[in-house]
Amino acid sequence: VTAPVDESATGTARPTRRERVRAQTVEEIKAIARRHLAAEGSAALSLRAVARELGVVSSAVYRYFPSRDELLTALIVDAYEESGALVETADTACARDDILGRFRAAATALRTWAVANPSAYALLYGSPVPGYHAPPEQTIAPALRTTGVLVNVLADAFRLGLVAVDESIPAPASLTTELDRVAASLDFPIPAPVFARGLTAWAHLIGAITLDLFGHLQNVVADRAALFDHEVEVVARHVIGLRHPG
Amino acid sequence: VTAPVDESATGTARPTRRERVRAQTVEEIKAIARRHLAAEGSAALSLRAVARELGVVSSAVYRYFPSRDELLTALIVDAYEESGALVETADTACARDDILGRFRAAATALRTWAVANPSAYALLYGSPVPGYHAPPEQTIAPALRTTGVLVNVLADAFRLGLVAVDESIPAPASLTTELDRVAASLDFPIPAPVFARGLTAWAHLIGAITLDLFGHLQNVVADRAALFDHEVEVVARHVIGLRHPG
DNA sequence: TGTACATCAGTGAACGCGCGTTCACTGATGTAC
DNA sequence: TGTACATCAGTGAACGCGCGTTCACTGATGTAC
Numbered sequence: 001v002t003a004p005v006d007e008s009a010t011g012t013a014r015p016t017r018r019e020r021v022r023a024q025t026v027e028e029i030k031a032i033a034r035r036h037l038a039a040e041g042s043a044a045l046s047l048r049a050v051a052r053e054l055g056v057v058s059s060a061v062y063r064y065f066p067s068r069d070e071l072l073t074a075l076i077v078d079a080y081e082e083s084g085a086l087v088e089t090a091d092t093a094c095a096r097d098d099i100l101g102r103f104r105a106a107a108t109a110l111r112t113w114a115v116a117n118p119s120a121y122a123l124l125y126g127s128p129v130p131g132y133h134a135p136p137e138q139t140i141a142p143a144l145r146t147t148g149v150l151v152n153v154l155a156d157a158f159r160l161g162l163v164a165v166d167e168s169i170p171a172p173a174s175l176t177t178e179l180d181r182v183a184a185s186l187d188f189p190i191p192a193p194v195f196a197r198g199l200t201a202w203a204h205l206i207g208a209i210t211l212d213l214f215g216h217l218q219n220v221v222a223d224r225a226a227l228f229d230h231e232v233e234v235v236a237r238h239v240i241g242l243r244h245p246g
Numbered sequence: 247v248t249a250p251v252d253e254s255a256t257g258t259a260r261p262t263r264r265e266r267v268r269a270q271t272v273e274e275i276k277a278i279a280r281r282h283l284a285a286e287g288s289a290a291l292s293l294r295a296v297a298r299e300l301g302v303v304s305s306a307v308y309r310y311f312p313s314r315d316e317l318l319t320a321l322i323v324d325a326y327e328e329s330g331a332l333v334e335t336a337d338t339a340c341a342r343d344d345i346l347g348r349f350r351a352a353a354t355a356l357r358t359w360a361v362a363n364p365s366a367y368a369l370l371y372g373s374p375v376p377g378y379h380a381p382p383e384q385t386i387a388p389a390l391r392t393t394g395v396l397v398n399v400l401a402d403a404f405r406l407g408l409v410a411v412d413e414s415i416p417a418p419a420s421l422t423t424e425l426d427r428v429a430a431s432l433d434f435p436i437p438a439p440v441f442a443r444g445l446t447a448w449a450h451l452i453g454a455i456t457l458d459l460f461g462h463l464q465n466v467v468a469d470r471a472a473l474f475d476h477e478v479e480v481v482a483r484h485v486i487g488l489r490h491p492g
Numbered sequence: 493t494g495t496a497c498a499t500c501a502g503t504g505a506a507c508g509c510g511c512g513t514t515c516a517c518t519g520a521t522g523t524a525c
Numbered sequence: 526t527g528t529a530c531a532t533c534a535g536t537g538a539a540c541g542c543g544c545g546t547t548c549a550c551t552g553a554t555g556t557a558c
Contacts, residue, residue: 040376040377041289041373041374041375041376041377042373043287043289043290043376044289044376044377122373122374125456125460125462126372126373126460127287127288127368127372127373127460128287128368128460128461129287130286130287130288130289130290131286131287131290143462169476169479169480169483171472171476172469172472172476174469174472175467175469175472175473175476178467178468178469179467182466182467196473196476196477196480197480199466199467199473199477200450200454200477200480200481202453202457203450203453203454203456203457203477204446204449204450204453205453206453206456206457206462207448207449207450207451207452207453207454207456208446208449208453210371210449210452210453210456211448211449211452214371214372214373214374215374216371216389216452220428220445221421221424221425221428221445222424223418223420223421223424226417226418226420226421227421227442227445230415230417230418230421230442231442231445231446231449233415234415234442234443234446234485235446235485237415238484238485238487239480239481239484239485241484
């Protein structure tokens with residue numbers, strides 16, 4: 001029994017030369033596609049244009065992606081994973097009980113990634129691509145990385161008694177029931193009113209980044225990063241009601 | 247001197263038969279385009295498809311719109327005007343000193359319009375259309391109708407002493423300077439910190455509607471209207487710090 | 493009221509372009525004995 | 526180490542489609558005298 005045979009048989013061992021070259025080509029295709037996305041937008045992403053830049057006939061790309069939509073899906077998954085990983089890393093770098101710092105870090109990481117990759121951000125949080133439907137079984141899990149961090153920060157804050165949510169703003173019973181059901185499925189359950197504040201904070205983050213990247217702050221504010229930081233502070237203190245520990 | 251001659255000469259008088267028919271055709275083209283937009287998205291909007299549905303050869307449409315982009319611009323302007331008018335009407339229907347009610351009404355009007363016209367909302371607040379640049383001289387004024395209402399509500403609230411903005415959250419001097427400059431240009435100037443809260447509230451509205459319409463709340467909340475109302479209340483009370491009068 | 497002319501809506505053909513996807517194929521790279 | 530075979534990447538031609546825009550034109554609708 002020789003080593004190479006074992007490797008190809010198990011599949012989990014280091015890849016063969018062919019497999020490595022193939023993986024490399026897949027990455028190159030995605031890189032080109034990402035660049036086209038940035039230049040033209042998702043609706044204009046075309047397999048033929050990618051093939052042209054790859055220096056290959058258009059039908060060759062079908063060896064790697066069975067259709068244009070599957071390429072799009074791969075790009076979406078990558079974008080969720082990349083931004084999610086950055087948000088996770090930013091959170092992990094903070095002391096666990098520094099809730100305010102963690103919220104700031106996560107929010108800033110998301111915005112920084114979005115500003116650096118506006119077209120990828122648009123792909124995830126902008127208008128749906130016409131005629132394209134993301135397959136949930138591939139995109140949901142990666143999408144949950146970012147929101148997962150936010151939920152964890154919120155749950156830790158609640159656990160530490162650092163969340164001040166006044167119950168004076170009533171929600172209809174139907175909403176509370178729904179939110180309770182979702183919140184109960186989390187690793188560490190949180191009350192519906194707290195969860196609602198988290199959703200509000202999330203909506204604010206996406207709204208602030210969207211207004212900026214999509215040009216609605218033109219002629220209003222030049223230093224958008226400063227505005228964002230300030231807004232994050234306002235949301236952390238007043239929407240979630242975060243307090244410093246001790 | 248006969249009446250008809252005067253009318254066509256002044257230009258402001260009631261339109262001729264030809265002008266009326268022409269205006270009607272323009273409206274029909276826009277209506278068809280709006281429907282296509284809803285079905286396919288902005289990138290897929292095509293003059294040929296519109297012409298086909300209008301029952302006319304494709305070149306005929308050029309009598310009414312000199313290019314595809316100008317048609318898009320017309321749709322954008324219409325959407326801003328329509329949503330802006332609804333928001334204005336909602337505001338106007340409230341007692342002037344019912345600041346909370348006015349904010350609620352404006353926010354709800356925007357969301358209601360967006361839910362009823364998701365593709366138009368995407369056109370205004372979603373990803374920029376690839377390769378298209380809106381001519382500012384046509385789109386800026388209509389876009390300011392909605393934000394103008396929000397600013398007015400904020401200014402009135404400030405004037406009535408109903409805004410509670412703690413200054414404990416510092417903003418960098420550069421940001422304050424910028425916001426002061428913009429706020430000073432308003433009909434009724436407001437302090438930079440208050441203006442910043444207004445921007446935060448606006449970001450939240452857009453974020454909340456965006457997350458909902460673009461599918462990010464799927465499997466989270468079914469009753470999105472209830473969530474939105476609740477969030478608006480939280481933002482009004484805690485971000486802007488609105489208080490009931492008296 | 494009637495004729496001559498100007499205006500304008502709409503036609504039809506064409507230009508040149510790009511797209512996604514299929515299919516039978518060549519030739520290089522790897523594998524088994 | 527050498528040969529026979531299988532696998533796979535990439536080719537090239539084709540199918541059928543849609544797009545924006547231009548241009549010379551026909552024919553109907555309006556206007557001036």
